[in-house]
Amino acid sequence: MTKKRPVAAIMMLAMFAVVPLLITPAGAQQLSERAKQVGGKFMCMCNCNQVLTGCNHVGCSTSSAMLKELNVSLSRGDSEDAITQMFVQEFGTKVYAEPPKSGFSLVAWVLPSVYLFVGTGLVVFVISRWRKRPAIQAAPAGGAPGISAELLERSRAQASRETQD
Amino acid sequence: MAHSNRDLSTFYKVAALWSGQEGSLLFWSFLLAVYVLSVLITYRNKNGELMPYVGVVMAGVQIFFLTLNNFVASPFKALASPGADGVLNYVARADGSGLNPLLQYPEMVIHPPNLYSGYTGFTIPFAFALGALLARYPGEKWIHLTRKWTMIAWMFQSMGILLGAHWAYAVLGWGGYWGWDPVENASFLPWLTGTAFLHSVMMQEKRGMMKVWNVWLVFCTFLLCILGTFLTRSGIVSSVHAFAQSSIGSWFVGFLVVIISVCLGAYLKNRDYLKSENQLDSIVSRESSFLFNNLILLVSCVAILSGTLFPVFSEWITGNRISVGAPFFNKVNIPIGLLLLFLTGVGPLLAWRKTSTESMKRNFGWPLGIGLIAGVIALVFGFREIYSWVCLILCVFVASTVGLEFYRGAKVIRARSGATYLASAVDLTMRNTRRYGGYIVHMGMVFVFIGLSGAAFNRDLQKDMQVGQTMQIGPYSLLLQGFDSRPEKNYTAQRMLVEVLRDKKPIMMLYPEKRHFSTNEQNGTMVAIYSTLKEDLYVVYAGDSPDTQLPVLHAYLNPLVKWIWLGGAVVVLGTLVAMLPNRRAVLVLAGAPQPAAQPLTHGLTPSVTMRDGHD
Secondary structure (H helix, E strand, O other): OOOHHHHHHHHHHHHHHHHHHHOOOOOOOOOOHHHHHHHOOEEOOOOOOOEHHHOOOOOOHHHHHHHHHHHHHHHHOOOHHHHHHHHHHHHOHHHEOOOOOOHHHHHHHHHHHHHHHHHHHHHHHHHHHHHHOOOOOOOOOOOOOOOOHHHHHHHHHHHHHHOOO | OOOOOOOOOHHHHHHHHHOOHHHHHHHHHHHHHHHHHHHHHHOOOOOOOOHHHHHHHHHHHHHHHHHHHHHHOOOOOOOOEEOOOOOEEOOOOOOOOOOOHHHOOHHHHHHHHHHHHHHHHOHHHHHHHHHHHHOOOOOOHHHHHHHHHHHHHHHHHHHHHHHHHHHHHHHHOOOOOOOOOHHHHHHHHHHHHHHHHHHHHHHHHHHOOOHHHHHHHHHHHHHHHHHHHHHHHHOOOOOOOOOOOOOHHHHHHHHHHHHHHHHHHHHHHHHHHHOOOOOOOOOOOHHHHHHHHHHHHHHHHHHHHHHHHHHHHHHHHHOOOOOOOHHHHHHHHHHHHHHHHHHHHHHHHOOOOOOOHHHHHHHHHHHHHHHHHHHHHHHHOOOOOHHHHHHHHHHHHHHHHHHHHHHHHHHHHHHHHOOOHHHHHHHHHHHOHHHHHHHHHHHHHHHHHHHHHHHHHOEEEEEEOOOOOEEEEOOEEEEEEEEEEEEOOOOEEEEEEEEEEEOOEEEEEEOOEEEEEOOOOEEEEEOEEEEOOOEEEEEEEEEEOOOOOOEEEEEEEEEOOHHHHHHHHHHHHHHHHHHOOOOOOEEOOOOOOOOOOOOHHHOOOOOEEOOOOOO
């Protein structure tokens, strides 16, 4: 290892060590954080397609009314489930910011994992096939059915000629 | 006229073209025509066997959009309003209806053209892939021909997405930049498959593998562009971006069916031409990393697509529309994104065919160590958000791998040329623009991820304010100095005059605005942002409180957001570098004793031209 290498590595380390210092960790939660946390679980019904606490349309009467309702419920000591029931009764299931983890909605949560497992299975299958297969170049007689190695080579040469910049 | 008015500045009068359904489709046709013309001129006397097929595919897509322009959504229709008897009255109007206030922001003039250039640009690799398959055009030539076109489209798509995010951040006033809105998702889906394609083409170029996969990735990217357009314009999903609900969606469905049928037919007929030429020598190899990179990108794409369409499916199946909002997409995509970030660091350092244990130790030892030390430092300083912590470690790891690659290459050049490290790194990059341009893009993505990781630490505070009152958020004190009203040509702005202090020292004035557009009687906001690399102080004039009648100041402290925009710029720079032709490397050998007769200027042995580098 040269002398410069540790110096460069230390400089890099120092540079990135500063990154965490840039961020001040969140402090103690304020009282209204509870409303923000619960409100983040519902959509604003003004068709903005944002969560309730995220809608900030100037003069959005829908989000104001919903937040007011939420504040009243929280100050009354209602549980999160009771608040959810209240909003679902008022607006229907489209008020959920994320699908509930029950019934048909569970499908939405399961699908990404299914994609990942099926995809990984496919990749493993493809890799195992690739590892078993002899290379076409190594076996001149083998190749795509109906295409001789000679034809393939001639076609390559022609393509190469025609596409030279 | 429906989207413009006389008082609108020229800047926004131009932007009004793509603010409505009809104009945006016309603009789409125009951009597609520019691409098609460029391709036809570039290859006018080349690739005689391939170009007729490519031309037919491009013309087919162009004809579809021209049909929409002429017969379905004509931008040249006269405006009319129905009378009491239901008959349309064509009345000359003194002025237009005006542009949506949300669109009157500089980014909206450049965001749609960038995004549309991305969408339309993917037509070119699609046309070449389908043309090559239809023509049974052998080899990897179609990939070589379309690489730059794909990168151009990808770059525009990336810029379009980031400009849209910046617009949402600066105009919508909710303190965020990405809300997983269906239309945002629609623009992100082809970007994901396009990114997968840009990586997997290397497998075909270098090893003659993944030919079927590449063809289908291009097909899917183009199909997702059309699907996204369908989602935006059919009204099938509810979105703040969506155009008015119309029957145009059925045209896109028809087009999608035709494309899928043609692609499937061409593939089934000529799939024998897409046989892989090589085998996989080892699981620990660049080939495997590309497979997993593609897997992760595709899983993310399909997960976002199914989440976007889930409300529609839930309504069809259960009768109840179940919303899928940002919390769901965040929960699903953050782990996927972190996996992808990990592969961004690992992939480029694995060798083709097989990577030895020794090589892995050499390549990953330092970056892993640096990443872990950064993680420990972060823990010591109170980092407790698990995803942000992992993201930070991975960002440091990836940045270290990229930095180490530049350092090693530059060191070799420096040893020969005696140039500085910086000059040697530039020389290195220019010798293999594709490889080192790619690394720059990866570095840009690291910056973007650093910016995204800051979201876990966002804070906000809302307060009814009287003149002279202050609000404290983080290290900043916001003093409301007063209000003013600023009449502009097209709107009237009510501004809060907010002085920002830090440690009791004034830093700057911020002017969050509330705008009233009299032409269409609509209101809008203009956020005021004090942005540093550490954090953004983001201040919104959130209207007047219904209870106290006092103006409401909503302040956000968003850490690291600037890194996202910086990362976007680095991604664009890297893409541009990767598109440059390689500079031929000139190997200058050390000075050798020369015959006295030779002039001094030729004192070194003649340059030896090296083969262009390869990644």
